[in-house]
Amino acid sequence: MAPTDRLQQVREHLVGGAPSNKDPTRVDGHVILITGGAQGIGKAAADLLARQGAKIAINDVDAAKAKAAADELQAAGCDAFFLAGDLLDEAFPERLVNAVVARFGRINCLINNAGFCVDSAVHKMTDAKFDIIMKIHNYTPFRMIRALSSHWMDPANLDMPKSIINISSTSGLHGAMGQINYSTAKAGIIGMTKTIAAEWGRYNVRCNAVAYGWIDTRITRPPDGSETVALAGQEIVTGIPLSAKKWRDVSDIPLQRPGTTSDAAGVLLFLASPLASYVTGTCVECTGGRYL
Incomplete structure (x- = not known):
């Protein structure tokens, strides 16, 4: 494709071939697959992207919540699909991608x-706890991306908009006490993001990451037993205890508050939309200014 043709394609992508007042935040017809999309940031992103015209594919390990999220979108007139399943099953990512392609015919964006x-503190961290966090935050995104390769490298799909958004954290950028496993994994996802951006740019794929700070979700609230993870035959309660007082202190956040899931979803819309058509290989920080 000649450079002038590519520039024209970008212009058409930005305005959809319509007059220049076309809303560049619209993602009309884009098929967006969101893992962990039934609650928290994932659900907020699904709701926002659907309102902006996307067709939404939701994955979550909780089948009831995934179905409820998809039903809610369908009731609002949006095109939504769900497939529940455990991403820690190494064969599941490929099944998930194939199911979404079978349902919608393509995938434009993976979140x-x-x-x-x-x-756990470093000296109390077990191999099992370290390993499961590496699997969900590094192996799973890698397997999801790899599962897209044949679909996105198909010459017939070369020119369609394609993007990946990986989720990182300020723990990955700055480290965090008690999170040696999570911090290591979230630092690793940034390296993965940059590598995919470098390798797959030739296939018209953008790949970016978002490093979130304190976003008010179930995972950042004090443990109450409602969220657990099965690990080595045990149910591990997740959440950040109230004793983490320094982390919960907003005095070092210029905006003086934790972020909402709506705040978090807005960044994902930007990266998925034509507004970010020349943004790739970067990590956007959504922190309220913490760590300036």
């Missing part, structure tokens, strides 16, 4: 959002 924390 690797699924994840959880199992915290």
Whole structure:
């Protein structure tokens, strides 16, 4: 494709071939697959992207919540699909991608959002706790991306908009006490993001990450037993205890508050939309200014 043709394609992508007042935040007809999309940031992103015209594919390990999220979108007139399943099953990512392609005919954007924390001080961290966090935050995004390769490298799909958004954290950028496993994994996802951006740019794929700070979700609230992770035959309660007073202090956040899931979803819309058509290989920080 000649450079002038490519520039024209970008212009058409930005305005949809319509007059220049076309809303560039619209993602009309884009098929967006969100892992962990039934609650928290994932659900907020699904709701926002659907309102902006996307067709939404939701994955979550909780089948009831995944179905409820998809039903809610369908009731609002949006095109939504769900497939529940455990992403820690190494064969599941490929089944998930194939199911979404079978349902919608394509995938335009993958948001690797699924994840959880199992915290412990370094000297108390077990191999099992370390390993499961690496699997959900590194192996799973890698397998999801790899599963897209044949679909996105198909010459017939070369020119369609394609993007990946990986979820990182300020723990990955700055480290965090009690999170040696999570911090290591979230630092690793940034390296993965940059590598995919470098390798797959030739296939018209953008790949970016978002490093979130304190976003008010179930995973960042004090443990109450409602969220657990099965680990080595045990149910591990997730959440950040109230004793983490320094982390919960908003005095070092210029905006003086934790973020909402709506705040978090807005960044994902930007990266998925034509507004970010020349943004790739970067990590956007959504922190309220913490760590300036």
